[in-house]
Amino acid sequence: MEIVKIASICIVSAVICKIFDSREKEYALYIKIAVSVIILSSVVIYIIPVIESINSIFSRTGTDVEYLKILFKSAGICYVSQFAADVCRDSGDSSLASQAELAGKAALLVIAAPLFEKITEIVISLAGY
Numbered sequence: 001m002e003i004v005k006i007a008s009i010c011i012v013s014a015v016i017c018k019i020f021d022s023r024e025k026e027y028a029l030y031i032k033i034a035v036s037v038i039i040l041s042s043v044v045i046y047i048i049p050v051i052e053s054i055n056s057i058f059s060r061t062g063t064d065v066e067y068l069k070i071l072f073k074s075a076g077i078c079y080v081s082q083f084a085a086d087v088c089r090d091s092g093d094s095s096l097a098s099q100a101e102l103a104g105k106a107a108l109l110v111i112a113a114p115l116f117e118k119i120t121e122i123v124i125s126l127a128g129y
Contacts (some may be wrong), residue, residue: 002046006039029091036083070111077107 013035020028051072058068081104088097 002042006042009035009039029087032090033087036087040079040083067115070115073111074108077104077111080104081107 013031017028017031020031055065055068058065081100084100085097085104088094088100
């Protein structure tokens with residue numbers, strides 16, 4: 001199973017990082033970033049067929065695929081901003097981590113703007129205006 005491989009990589013990397021943390025902290029950070037990128041890319045490879053399947057379901061039901069794109073973009077923004085925040089925290093900079101999270105939240109609002117517009121249109125049409 002892929003999750004067993006990923007979990008094993010995480011555990012081995014954590015042990016190696018602990019060894020480097022006591023002497024060479026920058027190497028530990030490099031290892032964490034490299035392993036995180038490797039794991040993220042392997043997860044993306046396995047998620048692509050799921051995304052295609054969900055896209056196919058949305059297409060067959062006649063639902064606007066644009067909403068699905070917004071959903072996936074939002075999930076991607078969440079993962080990327082959390083990844084950046086975690087890397088910043090691991091390097092000891094919590095203020096940069098907070099800024100990465102804030103940027104992610106702002107990006108979510110920008111991405112969700114079309115949904116807010118559509119909801120407003122629906123509410124106005126239901127209210128009879």
